[in-house]
Amino acid sequence: MSKLAALGGTVTVPTDRRHVPWPLVQDEDRKAVLDALDGARLVSDTDGVNPVSALEEGWARRFGFEHCVAVSNGTAALSLALAALGVGPGDEVIVPALSFIATGLAPVHQMAAPVFADIDPVTFNIDPDDVERRITARTKAIIPVHLHGAPADMDRITEIARKHGIAVIEDAAQAPGATHRGRPVGGIGDAGAFSLQVSKNIPTCGEGGLLVTRDAELAEAMRRGRQFGEVIEAGRERDYISYGLGWNHKMNALQAAFTIAQLDRYEEYERARQHNVTEFLARLAQLPGLRVPTALPDTTHAWHILRFRFDPAAFGLDGVRPEALRGTLRRLLRAEGVPMSQYQLMPLPDQKVFVDRAGFGSGYPWSVTGAPGTVAGEDYPVTRAVIADSLTLQKRHLHPGAGELLGLYADAFEKVWANRDMVATFAKAAS
Numbered sequence: 001m002s003k004l005a006a007l008g009g010t011v012t013v014p015t016d017r018r019h020v021p022w023p024l025v026q027d028e029d030r031k032a033v034l035d036a037l038d039g040a041r042l043v044s045d046t047d048g049v050n051p052v053s054a055l056e057e058g059w060a061r062r063f064g065f066e067h068c069v070a071v072s073n074g075t076a077a078l079s080l081a082l083a084a085l086g087v088g089p090g091d092e093v094i095v096p097a098l099s100f101i102a103t104g105l106a107p108v109h110q111m112a113a114p115v116f117a118d119i120d121p122v123t124f125n126i127d128p129d130d131v132e133r134r135i136t137a138r139t140k141a142i143i144p145v146h147l148h149g150a151p152a153d154m155d156r157i158t159e160i161a162r163k164h165g166i167a168v169i170e171d172a173a174q175a176p177g178a179t180h181r182g183r184p185v186g187g188i189g190d191a192g193a194f195s196l197q198v199s200k201n202i203p204t205c206g207e208g209g210l211l212v213t214r215d216a217e218l219a220e221a222m223r224r225g226r227q228f229g230e231v232i233e234a235g236r237e238r239d240y241i242s243y244g245l246g247w248n249h250k251m252n253a254l255q256a257a258f259t260i261a262q263l264d265r266y267e268e269y270e271r272a273r274q275h276n277v278t279e280f281l282a283r284l285a286q287l288p289g290l291r292v293p294t295a296l297p298d299t300t301h302a303w304h305i306l307r308f309r310f311d312p313a314a315f316g317l318d319g320v321r322p323e324a325l326r327g328t329l330r331r332l333l334r335a336e337g338v339p340m341s342q343y344q345l346m347p348l349p350d351q352k353v354f355v356d357r358a359g360f361g362s363g364y365p366w367s368v369t370g371a372p373g374t375v376a377g378e379d380y381p382v383t384r385a386v387i388a389d390s391l392t393l394q395k396r397h398l399h400p401g402a403g404e405l406l407g408l409y410a411d412a413f414e415k416v417w418a419n420r421d422m423v424a425t426f427a428k429a430a431s
């Protein structure tokens, strides 16, 4: 048994083999951006085809969406979708208790109150039963998040939404390319929002977002919303008339051109990623007390983030607090060169912005809806358990050539598990 790096043994992942860049910037990307710069169509409101409209068409064609509207980022995409669907003051929007903060902020940007629902312990996505429990007369929309790239239970969610007459906006920021029963996520609900932020599976060189929908009228409302409420039509001179409330949520041509070039290589990258991640997870699945992320039957997982849960009892550490085991494993794996990290330190409702009911003016939207305020530490037992007993791997596995590195990561996990007595000593002391 080899000695743990934390105790002076050899480090499993040598420093010079740790660096895997993401995004992967190649000559095609550089050329695309420079061509766009020389192309004189730098914004989306220019007449005719421009890189922004080309990205919208390319994205829709690649994944099978009917309408696609490019915007400045994924948060703006969520806000615009809510606005286009008529969600506003006095409304409630149900969102998962585990997500990136933007999912909870977007309703507040429309002066609607987010209402948090607990998650499923396996997919880490919103629990449809808890959604149903939290529906009130004020509920106007549900935002299921396909967290980490795993599709949410869209059958149940769309059924609940239909029954109660409420809208579904998919937060697919982390899940381009993921499918649920053969359908691309983002295209199942009324609207879907993607992020192209630089760390995402299909990135831009900075910030960007995309909205998709089957509904032509909704797409038009989103287009007006991103452009000051104006109607921009090919062949018609811009009239500068604002037909409704709008924002400036436009994407620029350089960001669009970069993503078009990345989209051309997406299939090749995705194939490699599926292969690398599947092999890696198959090795880790052999280790007792370690629960690896899985793709449910009839779904494709985009593997944006890999979340691992640790079970003290199955590890032979009955009575040890999950946080103590998680903290110990984090230290030992990081010492071996595996960059294990926590993704989300608390349930969304515990975020200070929501506990304080921060908003606009005299406490809007909270004072309008009288929506259940959140109290730190209250409720959401599954979300709390997942945060307490899990760690994540981010970004390193996205590179198509990451297979070898993931092999070293697996060696490191196996080494730490071979030293389980030592892990037990540390975890018991921490507990």
Ligand SMILES: Cc1ncc(COP(=O)(O)O)c(C=O)c1O
Residues within 6 Å of the ligand: 073, 074, 075, 076, 099, 100, 102, 103, 145, 147, 171, 173, 174, 194, 195, 196, 197, 207, 208, 209
């Ligand atoms: C689940 C989720 N929703 C929304 C967003 C917001 O996207 P953006 O950063 O492009 O605004 C992100 C970004 O990380 C995300 O992960």
